[in-house]
Amino acid sequence: MSPTTTTAPEAAVPERGQADVRTVPHRRRRRFRPRHPGVAFAAWAAAAVFFSPVLWMFLTGFKQESQASTDPPTFFFVPTLDQYRAILGRDFTPYFLNSVSASVFSTILVIILATPAAYALSIAKIPRWRDSLFFFISTRMMPAVAIILPLYIIAKNVGVLDNVTMLALVYTVMNLPIAVWMIRSFLVEVPKEVLEAARIDGATFGVEIRRVILPMIAPGLAATALICFIFAWNEFFFAVSLTATQAATVPVFLVGFITSEGLFWARLSAASTMAALPVIIAGWVAQKWLVRGLSLGAVK
Amino acid sequence: MATRELTPAPARTAVPPARRTRRRGRDGRSAALYLAPAAVLLLGVLAYPIYQLVVISLYDYGQAEAAGNAPLVFLGLENYADLLRRTQFWVVLAKTLGFAAVCVVGSLAVGTALAVLASRVRAVPRMLLFLAALGAWATPAVAGSYVWLFLFDADFGLVNEVLAGLGFDGMAGHSWTFGTYSAFGLVAMEVIWCSFPFVMVTMYAGIKGIPDEVVEAASLDGASWPRIATAVILPMLRPLLLIATIQSIIWDFKVFTQIYVMTNGGGVAGRNLVLNVYAYQQAFAGQEYGQGAAIGVVMTLILLSVTALYVRSQRRSVELT
Numbered sequence: 236m237s238p239t240t241t242t243a244p245e246a247a248v249p250e251r252g253q254a255d256v257r258t259v260p261h262r263r264r265r266r267f268r269p270r271h272p273g274v275a276f277a278a279w280a281a282a283a284v285f286f287s288p289v290l291w292m293f294l295t296g297f298k299q300e301s302q303a304s305t306d307p308p309t310f311f312f313v314p315t316l317d318q319y320r321a322i323l324g325r326d327f328t329p330y331f332l333n334s335v336s337a338s339v340f341s342t343i344l345v346i347i348l349a350t351p352a353a354y355a356l357s358i359a360k361i362p363r364w365r366d367s368l369f370f371f372i373s374t375r376m377m378p379a380v381a382i383i384l385p386l387y388i389i390a391k392n393v394g395v396l397d398n399v400t401m402l403a404l405v406y407t408v409m410n411l412p413i414a415v416w417m418i419r420s421f422l423v424e425v426p427k428e429v430l431e432a433a434r435i436d437g438a439t440f441g442v443e444i445r446r447v448i449l450p451m452i453a454p455g456l457a458a459t460a461l462i463c464f465i466f467a468w469n470e471f472f473f474a475v476s477l478t479a480t481q482a483a484t485v486p487v488f489l490v491g492f493i494t495s496e497g498l499f500w501a502r503l504s505a506a507s508t509m510a511a512l513p514v515i516i517a518g519w520v521a522q523k524w525l526v527r528g529l530s531l532g533a534v535k
Numbered sequence: 536m537a538t539r540e541l542t543p544a545p546a547r548t549a550v551p552p553a554r555r556t557r558r559r560g561r562d563g564r565s566a567a568l569y570l571a572p573a574a575v576l577l578l579g580v581l582a583y584p585i586y587q588l589v590v591i592s593l594y595d596y597g598q599a600e601a602a603g604n605a606p607l608v609f610l611g612l613e614n615y616a617d618l619l620r621r622t623q624f625w626v627v628l629a630k631t632l633g634f635a636a637v638c639v640v641g642s643l644a645v646g647t648a649l650a651v652l653a654s655r656v657r658a659v660p661r662m663l664l665f666l667a668a669l670g671a672w673a674t675p676a677v678a679g680s681y682v683w684l685f686l687f688d689a690d691f692g693l694v695n696e697v698l699a700g701l702g703f704d705g706m707a708g709h710s711w712t713f714g715t716y717s718a719f720g721l722v723a724m725e726v727i728w729c730s731f732p733f734v735m736v737t738m739y740a741g742i743k744g745i746p747d748e749v750v751e752a753a754s755l756d757g758a759s760w761p762r763i764a765t766a767v768i769l770p771m772l773r774p775l776l777l778i779a780t781i782q783s784i785i786w787d788f789k790v791f792t793q794i795y796v797m798t799n800g801g802g803v804a805g806r807n808l809v810l811n812v813y814a815y816q817q818a819f820a821g822q823e824y825g826q827g828a829a830i831g832v833v834m835t836l837i838l839l840s841v842t843a844l845y846v847r848s849q850r851r852s853v854e855l856t
Contacts, residue, residue: 289670381831385587507678
């Protein structure tokens, strides 16, 4: 009796589940039902709580400054685009373009560099690949604060201070370890049999990479690229330390707002929304890739 | 540390023959070449600054020395000795460890809990959960910090208003940033909010990747849910937990932006300093670059050893294929 009580919810499923497994050998058919209405309620509540900061930021961006700082907070108001106009009037575009070029360029570079490196650490295992992997991940230990001074001096001497390319290079280095680690986890999942079959069929190395491996890890590459893009987009410390007027990015723009004009919540919220929006859209569009890509390298 | 793998020569001899047959001849040699560009860039942009950092930490290096107006005085390990003698360093170190531990445990717990939740509900609430995660992830740390300050503002904040509305009258006008622990707690909540999405997405993918048959088989064998969770699901998720934990440790130990923005550079009299901000203050505000560099080196060593320990302990139980 005791085992049946605990397995009762599952016992009901097999009729359907088994039929599915036999006809369609596909995992997607699984249905997790909330076994308790509390689970669904908890999910709604958690989503509301964790989304509220973003929502509040979004709403505040459409308020007048006088409505943003009131006690009690204003919930009902006539939305205005004044804050957005003010931001666009303050030369937001160059910052935005700097952010785009630094993030995109570094992301492309990261993927180009990390994919072969991950290949060397997974499929074509070099000797001492564990040490190499640890070396890659260990470079993430270095606190940015610690290397900023030497980096600043070097950049100054080479003459690449306040330069988008320089910033993109720094972001590439910053994201490389994560990318190698992630892409490696996808490559590990490529079945040995598939590779052997391709080789037996006489696939050259180039064909093997292009026709066999790349299609299999494409979702993983997309997920990795997205994550690297977000990290580069949101990076603040290097941007504020290594750039001034020419190459400053959106997070630097945000801080500029705060220091020069005091705390204007409504305008700051509007600017923050504009900074976060491209990433939210990119993430939403690529959501399936992201989850699929991550799951590919996730569990064996 | 490990630069030897860049030299491909001893590669072939080290490989056991059984493996070599599986691999094509040229792979062993060229594999190191695939690694080379990434490793060279990483070393190039990091090695010299790290070298510089260590060098600076051995000198009495202030504003005058940096500008070249004063001769460099070699101190040896004096900067480190001085640092270790300071009470403030140990206090900041303890606070950093405590703060990071709370953040790591918090984001792992929150992220995993939400992943489990997301895997067990219908499409709409699941989509909302992911939207919340995406929003938290996409918001730049600077913006996120200000939004949280705004939400928890003593007078204009939404949180105090809601709490007061729920009957906690004392919360109206309550200042969250006043007390040391309250301020740390607020920053920790923001940090957890920033970092839970990575854990959640990763763990959700892991949970989804577990084949039904495995869980079904376990439950047919009469395993209870807690037993399935601990004996079946958890071991399968362990490689992912490893990645999520290491990432969280690295992030949370190095929190800078949130502390800097939310406690206004470390709080009154440095009550809310963490090592990263402390190093920044020493180096830039105090213009004691040598001291700041020493803190940076110490921080790096701590992080390296923590991660090495963790990786080693995990290696025993999980084969990192």
